[in-house]
Amino acid sequence: MKRIAVLGANGQLGQTLNSLVDKEPDSYSFYSKEDVDITDKESISTLFNKNDFDFCVNCAAFTNVELAEKNVDQAFLVNAEGAKNIAEVCQSKNIKLVHISTDYVFDGKKREPYTTKDKTDPINQYGRSKLKGELYIKETIKEHYIIRTSWLYSLFGKNFLKTIVNKTKQNVELKITTEEQGTPTSCLDLSRFIIYLIKSHDIHYGIYHFSAKGKTTWYGFAKEIVKHFNSKKTANIFSVDSYKTIAKRPKYSVLDILETEKVYRNLNEWQESLKAMIEELKI
Numbered sequence: 001m002k003r004i005a006v007l008g009a010n011g012q013l014g015q016t017l018n019s020l021v022d023k024e025p026d027s028y029s030f031y032s033k034e035d036v037d038i039t040d041k042e043s044i045s046t047l048f049n050k051n052d053f054d055f056c057v058n059c060a061a062f063t064n065v066e067l068a069e070k071n072v073d074q075a076f077l078v079n080a081e082g083a084k085n086i087a088e089v090c091q092s093k094n095i096k097l098v099h100i101s102t103d104y105v106f107d108g109k110k111r112e113p114y115t116t117k118d119k120t121d122p123i124n125q126y127g128r129s130k131l132k133g134e135l136y137i138k139e140t141i142k143e144h145y146i147i148r149t150s151w152l153y154s155l156f157g158k159n160f161l162k163t164i165v166n167k168t169k170q171n172v173e174l175k176i177t178t179e180e181q182g183t184p185t186s187c188l189d190l191s192r193f194i195i196y197l198i199k200s201h202d203i204h205y206g207i208y209h210f211s212a213k214g215k216t217t218w219y220g221f222a223k224e225i226v227k228h229f230n231s232k233k234t235a236n237i238f239s240v241d242s243y244k245t246i247a248k249r250p251k252y253s254v255l256d257i258l259e260t261e262k263v264y265r266n267l268n269e270w271q272e273s274l275k276a277m278i279e280e281l282k283i
């Protein structure tokens with residue numbers, strides 16, 4: 001039996017992972033920011049000195065893309081220095097690290113899916129801070145999995161799915177951009193992949209791209225969500241060429257998942273995974 005510490009447990013990915021591990025033979029322990037603050041290396045050391053873990057899954061991050069433009073130091077403190085702290089403690093205690101990164105490490109200038117070998121060049125502070133976190137991990141600990149994923153949604157916390165569902169229920173008129181292309185990814189699918197990686201013995205360390213199959217725009221994502229409502233409500237969604245935001249977003253951030261599919265075959269089309277999640281939401 002492996003022992004796994006999950007940090008950032010109160011976020012949407014942390015909570016989704018928690019909802020799946022009950023019947024797993026491995027033993028997962030979940031720690032929120034109140035239990036372990038990843039910007040405080042001592043708090044990570046204390047936890048790892050008290051318990052014997054084989055793996056650490058880092059779900060903790062500063063994920064507010066807009067706020068990261070203003071609170072640059074805080075974004076880097078959590079996403080870069082926090083990741084470095086975890087990597088250093090894991091390395092010193094022989095704990096394997098699973099870390100989550102983002103499609104926003106790319107500039108979005110490509111028009112075909114980004115592979116793990118493609119050049120990174122983030123265009124916003126969130127992406128820069130996450131990339132720095134990746135680099136720290138790579139130089140600190142050999143036994144790591146960095147999973148880059150995109151456009152996460154779940155039943156928990158704040159995400160695009162829940163925003164669209166709530167605004168649609170309130171009959172709010174929505175204008176949604178067609179300017180960016182990417183792949184919505186279910187936290188359930190990603191959690192299952194994380195569990196699988198930890199269970200397996202023979203998957204090479206390194207960077208993996210994980211998303212659902214296919215691609216869309218944020219407008220396409222919103223339209224697919226409201227398809228599951230009655231038809232009158234879908235009339236409230238309009239496409240716009242661009243939506244004013246503080247942070248720049250990559251115009252194209254589809255991830256190439258072919259390498260991941262060689263080790264994990266259970267990838268779904270994004271619409272299929274979304275349907276399964278919406279059934280859970282019972283709208």
Ligand SMILES: NC(=O)C1=CN([C@@H]2O[C@H](COP(=O)(O)OP(=O)(O)OC[C@H]3O[C@@H](n4cnc5c(N)ncnc54)[C@H](OP(=O)(O)O)[C@@H]3O)[C@@H](O)[C@H]2O)C=CC1
Nearest residue numbers: 008010011012013033037038060061063100102149151152
């Ligand atoms: N959301 C998305 O669309 C995507 C996310 N990712 C990555 O996936 C991972 C999981 O994201 P997601 O679950 O959506 O994020 P959330 O924002 O839902 O969760 C992040 C969690 O980290 C916690 N946290 C923040 N700062 C610290 C800290 N100093 N110490 C410990 N915990 C902290 C937050 O607590 P609090 O809220 O109290 O600050 C929150 O509970 C992240 O690495 C993110 O960068 C990648 C691609 C897409």
Ligand SMILES: Cc1cn([C@H]2C[C@H](O)[C@@H](COP(=O)(O)OP(=O)(O)O[C@H]3O[C@@H](C)C(=O)[C@@H](O)[C@H]3O)O2)c(=O)[nH]c1=O
Nearest residue numbers: 063065102103149150151152160175176177218243249
């Ligand atoms: C609310 C809203 C957003 N938008 C646009 C703004 C933006 O371009 C796009 C998505 O907005 P959001 O702020 O929900 O998403 P954003 O914070 O950009 O989502 C990103 O989060 C980080 C954590 C990641 O790692 C990325 O993979 C990605 O999921 O939709 C509209 O066009 N209309 C709207 O009503």
